Amino acid sequence: xxxxxxxxxxxxxxxxxxxxxxxxxxxxxxxxxxxxxxxxxxxxxxxxxxxxxxxxxxxxxxxxxxxxxxxxxxxxxxxxxxxxxxxxxxxxxxxxxxxxxxxxxxxxxxxxxxxxxxxxxxxxxxxxxxxxxxxxxxxxxxxxxxxxxxxxxxxxxxxxxxxxxxxxxxxxxxxxxxxxxxxxxxxxxxxxxxxxxxxxxxxxxxxxxxxxxxxxxxxxxxxxxxxxxxxxxxxxxxxxxxxxxxxx
Numbered sequence: 001x002x003x004x005x006x007x008x009x010x011x012x013x014x015x016x017x018x019x020x021x022x023x024x025x026x027x028x029x030x031x032x033x034x035x036x037x038x039x040x041x042x043x044x045x046x047x048x049x050x051x052x053x054x055x056x057x058x059x060x061x062x063x064x065x066x067x068x069x070x071x072x073x074x075x076x077x078x079x080x081x082x083x084x085x086x087x088x089x090x091x092x093x094x095x096x097x098x099x100x101x102x103x104x105x106x107x108x109x110x111x112x113x114x115x116x117x118x119x120x121x122x123x124x125x126x127x128x129x130x131x132x133x134x135x136x137x138x139x140x141x142x143x144x145x146x147x148x149x150x151x152x153x154x155x156x157x158x159x160x161x162x163x164x165x166x167x168x169x170x171x172x173x174x175x176x177x178x179x180x181x182x183x184x185x186x187x188x189x190x191x192x193x194x195x196x197x198x199x200x201x202x203x204x205x206x207x208x209x210x211x212x213x214x215x216x217x218x219x220x221x222x223x224x225x226x227x228x229x230x231x232x233x234x235x236x237x238x239x240x241x242x243x244x245x246x247x248x
Contacts, residue, residue: 021123026132026160027115033167033192034107035201037070039233045226048097053218054185066091068205070104071233097221102190102208106170109142110160116140124225129163142239145186147178168192177212185213185220197230204230 045062051057065081077090077100091098101109113119119134136143138155145152154174161169170190177183188210192203208225 012187019145021121021132022106023114023117023119023121024162026121026162027111029162029165030107030114030160030167031113032165034104036200037104037107037204038073039071039077040197040204041067041069041071041231041233042204042227043229045228046091046098047224047226049222049224051220051222054213054220056220058222061096064091064098068103069233073104075101075103075105078211097210097212097223099188099208099210099223102205102225103227106172106188106190107167110158110170112142113140126161129161129168131159131161133157133159143172145177147180147183150178150180153180166192166194168203181215184215185211187211193232198232 009097033164044066048061048064048065049058051059062083065084067076067078069076077092079085079089080091080094087094091100112134116133118137119139121132121134123130123132125131135157136155138153141153141155142157143153143156145154154177156172156174158173159169159171160167168191171188173185173187177186188208190205190208192221193206194201195204195206197204205227207227208223210225211220213220
């Protein structure tokens with residue numbers, strides 16, 4: 001049993017009595033989990049759908065496949081498939097709604113903003129978990145958004161769920177999202193679960209959901225992501241002899 005696991009019940013109890021949350025402990029938990037994800041790869045399936053109204057039925061647009069992972073301290077950005085057909089582009093180059101950073105970037109950004117001390121944390125108990133909520137102002141935000149070719153970093157509300165000393169969920173949301181008024185709501189959530197990869201027992205992303213809703217039409221775009229088939233990253237090298245090229 002780790003020190004973080006032993007300390008969690010005491011943490012939950014003090015939160016119930018209104019004591020302040022230890023921001024450095026929360027940041028340390030996120031950073032520790034992020035470090036354990038380094039040099040992992042997995043399969044990533046993104047089902048893109050839309051609904052005509054905020055509470056309407058989902059209609060599938062397409063299914064995007066890619067390699068996911070956190071390699072050498074950054075999220076992988078590999079060529080993708082669309083409905084099973086290879087595309088010569090990465091997730092960032094897709095038309096329509098897309099997102100990156102679910103694997104490690106989100107953990108890194110939230111750990112940094114909490115450790116910086118510029119946000120006020122509020123904790124509540126939820127069964128065996130502790131939910132830590134806070135608001136990130138725009139001047140502290142690292143959330144990069146690009147709508148209609150206009151980029152900005154908005155302020156947002158966030159929540160981290162910690163269970164048994166590990167980050168189980170990270171969620172972000174904001175209203176009145178786009179400076180041009182085209183969007184009114186964005187939500188983003190990543191769920192983590194324990195998996196054995198090689199000889200390691202670690203928390204890895206298993207599901208994510210990204211939703212944007214438009215002002216006026218009420219249309220919402222929904223991306224649902226499933227991560228599976230985890231494996232250790234193995235280095236790739238290319239050796240060339242004259243006109244022959246061998247890739248390992």
